[in-house]
Amino acid sequence: MTLKQKLTILLFADAMIAIAFIMVDSFLVRIILLLIVAYKYYYFFTKIKTIPVISADTGKRQES
Numbered sequence: 001m002t003l004k005q006k007l008t009i010l011l012f013a014d015a016m017i018a019i020a021f022i023m024v025d026s027f028l029v030r031i032i033l034l035l036i037v038a039y040k041y042y043y044f045f046t047k048i049k050t051i052p053v054i055s056a057d058t059g060k061r062q063e064s
Contacts, residue, residue: 001048001049001051002050002052002053003050006044006048006050010040010041010044017033017037020033021034
């Protein structure tokens with residue numbers, strides 16, 4: 001998964017969790033949502049490998 005794909009998925013998921021965070025009144029649920037966000041970022045950046053983007057112009061890998 002490329003870094004761009006990871007960020008796209010993470011930002012969409014964060015938007016959905018932010019809506020739930022704003023709408024809920026329970027302090028406990030808000031803490032749980034924050035823990036979910038923290039774990040999500042941990043999992044995406046440590047467990048899912050990021051592949052480099054290969055440029056169509058040069059055929060070389062780009063660091064992004």
